[in-house]
Amino acid sequence: MNLILLSATQQSSETTYQLNDRQVQHVENILKKQDGDSIRVGILNQGIGQGVYRRDAGSVTIHNELLSPPPVLPCTLVLALPRPNMLKRTLMNVTAMGVKEIHLIHSSKVEKSYWQSPVLQPQSLHEFLIEGLEQAKDTSLPNLHLHPRFRPFVEDTLPDLLLERTGLVAHPYQAQACPVALATPSLLAIGPEGGWNDFEVESFTQAGMTCVHLGPRILKVETAVPVLLSRLHPAL
Template sequence: MNLILLSPQDIIAEGCAVVRDPRRLRHLRDVHRVTPGARLTVGLAGGQMGKAELTALSDEQATFHFEPLAETPPPALPVHLVLALPRPRMLARTLEHVTALGVKDITLLHTRRVEKSYWQSPELMPEKIHQHLVLGLEQARDTQLPDVTLRRGFRPFVEDVLPELLANRRGLVAHPGMAQTCPRALTEPTLLAVGPEGGFIDWEIDQLLAAGCEGMHMGPRILRVETAVTALLARLF
C-alpha cells in the first residue's frame, strides 16, 4: 500500500480523516509499522494526493491530519480494455494489475470459451470488484477508480456497443497468428481486446475485425491472460 486512499466517508473535518477498516489498519501496523508522527502519502478517491501526518493509531482507528491536497494523480492510459472474463482468481489479479498500470475503462465480456459459471463468481460482486480496484490504486499511488462494465452477450456487444467505442479509438485485437506484430509507444486513444485462456474462436475474430479492429500478436509464446494483458499494456503505451 503505497497510498492511503481516503473515501469521502473517512473525512470527518477539513484536513482530518479517520480510517477504521481492518485491512488498512492492519497494513499500517504490520507492514508500514508506523507510529504517530509519521508522514504518509494519502489521496482522496477521485481527487488529489498529498502528505498527511498520522496523529493517532489504535486497534480501532487511525487519525490523519493534512494540508489541502494538491498533487495530481498519474495520467491514465488512453485505452479501453475489453477483456474476455477470466477465471475468478485470475480476474482478481488482472483487475489489480491493469488498475495499477493506469487503465480507466474496462469491459468484461462473455465469449464462447468463457465458462458460464464464471459469471456466478462472488468476484463479480460490485464490492469485490471495488476492492481489487482499490488495491491497484494503492499500489500505483493513484486515486481515479476505473469504470468496469459487464457484457454477457458477445454479439450485442459487437453490434450495438463496439461501433460507438471505435468511433474515436483505434481498435486492436490481441490473438495468436495475426499477421501484424504488436505496435509500440501509442499515444492515440485505443481499444484493446484480449480473449480468454483458449483465445477467441474464429467467428469472434471475424466479427471484431469486421467491426474495424486490427489483429495483432506478441510472438509465438502463448501467455496466461494476466501476463498477456500486462505485457500488452507495457508494450503499447
C-alpha cells in the same frame, strides 16, 4: 500498499479522515508509523498528499495541497472474463498500469458459471480496483462494465468505443505484429485462455479492428495483458 487511499465516506472534518481497520493495520504493522508520523495519502478520484497519523483516533489529517495522480493510460480494455481465481490479479494489474475503462465480456470459451462467481459482486470488484490504485499511488477509479452476452456488446457498445481509437484484437493467428508506442488512444481486446473463436474475431474485424500478435509464444492472459499495454503505451 504504497498509498493510503481514502474515500469521501471516511471524511470526518475538512481535513481529517477516519482510517478503516485494514488501513490502520497497514500503517502500524507494515509502515511501522507512530502517532504524529507523516504518511502518504490519496483521496479517491481527487489527488495525493501527505497526512499526519493520529493513533488514538485512528485517523489522518492532511496537511498539504493535493497533487495530481499519475497520467491515465489512453487504452480502453476489452477483456474476456478470466477465471475467477485470475480475475483479482488481472484487475489489480490493469488498474495499477493506469487503464480507466474496462469492459469484461463473454466469449465462447468462457465458462458460463464464471458469471455467477462471488468475485463479480460489486463490493469485491471495487476492492480489487482499490488495491490496484494503492499499489500504483493512483487515486482515479476505473470504470468497470460487465457484458455477459457477446453479440449485444459488439453490435451495440463496441462501435461507440472505437470512435477516435485504434482498435486491436490480441490474436496469435493470421495477425500482424503488435505496434509499439501508439500515438493515438487504443481499444485493446484480449480473449480467454483458449483465445477468440472465428466468429468473435470476424465480429471484431468487421467493426474495424486489427488482429495483432506478440510473436510465436502463446502467453497466459495475466502475462499478455501487461505486456500488450506496456508495448502500446510505454512510459506513461
